[in-house]
Amino acid sequence: xxxxxxxxxxxxxxxxxxxxxxxxxxxxxxxxxxxxxxxxxxxxxxxxxxxxxxxxxxxxxxxxxxxxxxxxxxxxxxxxxxxxxxxxxxxxxxxxxxxxxxxxxxxxxxxxxxxxxxxxxxxxxxxxxxxxxxxxxxxxxxxxxxxxxxxxxxxxxxxxxxxxxxxxxx
Amino acid sequence: xxxxxxxxxxxxxxxxxxxxxxxxxxxxxxxxxxxxxxxxxxxxxxxxxxxxxxxxxxxxxxxxxxxxxxxxxxxxxxxxxxxxxxxxxxxxxxxxxxxxxxxxxxxxxxxxxxxxxxxxxxxxxxxxxxxxxxxxxxxxxxxxxxxxxxxxxxxxxxxxxxxxxxxxxxxxxxxxxxxxxxxxxxxxxxxxxxxxxxxxxxxxxxxxxxxxxxxxxxxxxxxx
Ligand SMILES: Cc1cc2nc3c(=O)[nH]c(=O)nc-3n(C[C@H](O)[C@H](O)[C@H](O)COP(=O)(O)O)c2cc1C
Numbered sequence: 001x002x003x004x005x006x007x008x009x010x011x012x013x014x015x016x017x018x019x020x021x022x023x024x025x026x027x028x029x030x031x032x033x034x035x036x037x038x039x040x041x042x043x044x045x046x047x048x049x050x051x052x053x054x055x056x057x058x059x060x061x062x063x064x065x066x067x068x069x070x071x072x073x074x075x076x077x078x079x080x081x082x083x084x085x086x087x088x089x090x091x092x093x094x095x096x097x098x099x100x101x102x103x104x105x106x107x108x109x110x111x112x113x114x115x116x117x118x119x120x121x122x123x124x125x126x127x128x129x130x131x132x133x134x135x136x137x138x139x140x141x142x143x144x145x146x147x148x149x150x151x152x153x154x155x156x157x158x159x160x161x162x163x164x165x166x167x168x169x170x
Numbered sequence: 171x172x173x174x175x176x177x178x179x180x181x182x183x184x185x186x187x188x189x190x191x192x193x194x195x196x197x198x199x200x201x202x203x204x205x206x207x208x209x210x211x212x213x214x215x216x217x218x219x220x221x222x223x224x225x226x227x228x229x230x231x232x233x234x235x236x237x238x239x240x241x242x243x244x245x246x247x248x249x250x251x252x253x254x255x256x257x258x259x260x261x262x263x264x265x266x267x268x269x270x271x272x273x274x275x276x277x278x279x280x281x282x283x284x285x286x287x288x289x290x291x292x293x294x295x296x297x298x299x300x301x302x303x304x305x306x307x308x309x310x311x312x313x314x315x316x317x318x319x320x321x322x323x324x325x326x327x328x329x330x331x332x333x334x335x336x337x338x339x340x341x342x343x344x345x346x347x348x349x350x351x352x353x354x355x356x357x358x359x360x361x362x363x364x365x366x367x368x369x370x371x372x373x374x375x376x377x378x379x380x381x382x383x384x385x386x387x388x389x390x391x392x393x394x
Contacts, residue, residue, distance in 0.1 A: 003393050032393060043243045046181040046235065052372045055383040069389035084250040085289050087240070087282065094243035104382050105368050107270075107361065109353050114270040119382065122390050138282060145239040145278045 002029045005074040009036050009081050009091040016131045016160045023163040044097040051105035058101050076125040076170050083132030124152030131160045174223040175208045178234030178245030182212050187306040188233050194318035198325025228260045236268030239278045255291030262287040263295035269304035273343035296334030299343040
């Protein structure tokens with residue numbers, strides 16, 4: 001049984017949420033849902049404290065550390081997002097920007113490109129499910145790039161209508 | 171020409187590399203009597219003015235730091251609050267600056283920026299990409315001026331063309347990838363120097379721990 005973290009920026013009562021949870025659970029996964037819609041995590045302020053002053057710990061004490069721990073704890077992370085301007089919603093982009101403490105400031109070169117040295121010995125697996133209009137090809141490309149930066153593997157980007165796709169990849 | 175410049179950085183203006191780049195760009199752009207106005211999204215009090223400026227001007231440049239392969243969350247929030255223009259000839263250009271040295275790191279974001287103006291009822295006027303900007307605020311004045319000189323030049327270019335021409339932007343963005351030789355040098359010496367450099371900055375800033383600390387190690391593969 002796989003342990004999956006579902007980071008959800010849709011409102012709690014959005015039908016997509018229960019559909020996605022159901023689809024993930026039907027594959028015998030254990031799903032932990034993190035409702036981020038109400039949390040309003042602040043944007044990353046680029047202060048570099050998590051790299052240079054309290055390594056691995058964000059300077060903003062707004063509960064995001066719970067998510068950092070949950071990324072590490074689970075076998076896979078599915079981001080469930082609304083969309084804006086053909087992309088993920090702003091709450092989700094802020095959540096992704098805030099993942100910086102998972103890597104160190106140190107740089108190494110992987111497949112000819114610079115990457116940050118991961119802070120933990122953890123192979124992240126990140127997938128994206130979105131509700132709304134977006135460019136699927138682009139979101140797949142972006143997920144690939146984002147996961148590369150965390151030394152992880154992308155499970156791809158899927159519209160909610162194709163949530164079976166992501167459960168099959170996990 | 172009057173140009174509206176919006177900074178999509180989250181860091182406040184005095185600390186932001188984007189702000190320094192904008193200032194250099196303005197210098198070149200304003201040489202022949204062109205004018206600019208700059209709005210910083212890091213300061214929410216400026217958002218209404220930035221919105222009004224977007225609505226009532228036809229030349230707009232958005233400069234921002236690359237954040238997780240795309241625009242920062244606050245910039246996305248700002249843009250998603252804009253009403254798309256109708257029948258406008260507004261040209262929207264971009265400057266992406268990032269920490270990693272290679273231009274290839276910004277191509278994913280650039281692909282998004284190519285789609286973005288159409289959604290706001292604007293025309294795409296090109297993207298400048300520059301990597302290796304992380305240390306811009308940390309180097310001495312002389313080195314900073316050297317790093318910023320190409321942006322002054324790009325200000326002149328934009329004043330002349332009202333856009334970033336592709337061949338100019340491509341030349342400006344180099345290196346696309348780090349050359350083999352540079353990678354070898356980095357692996358041999360560079361990474362040790364940068365580790366030392368980072369360690370000494372951290373010490374100066376009062377860091378008590380190790381830069382590679384794992385504060386949430388006990389959570390790894392261990393859900394509550
Ligand atoms: C949350 C966050 C994400 C970042 N993501 C990237 C990235 O994907 N690629 C990159 O080259 N630099 C990345 N950077 C580095 C910044 O783009 C770079 O340091 C920039 O110069 C900061 O500009 P500013 O001072 O205007 O914020 C990131 C920095 C932060 C804080």
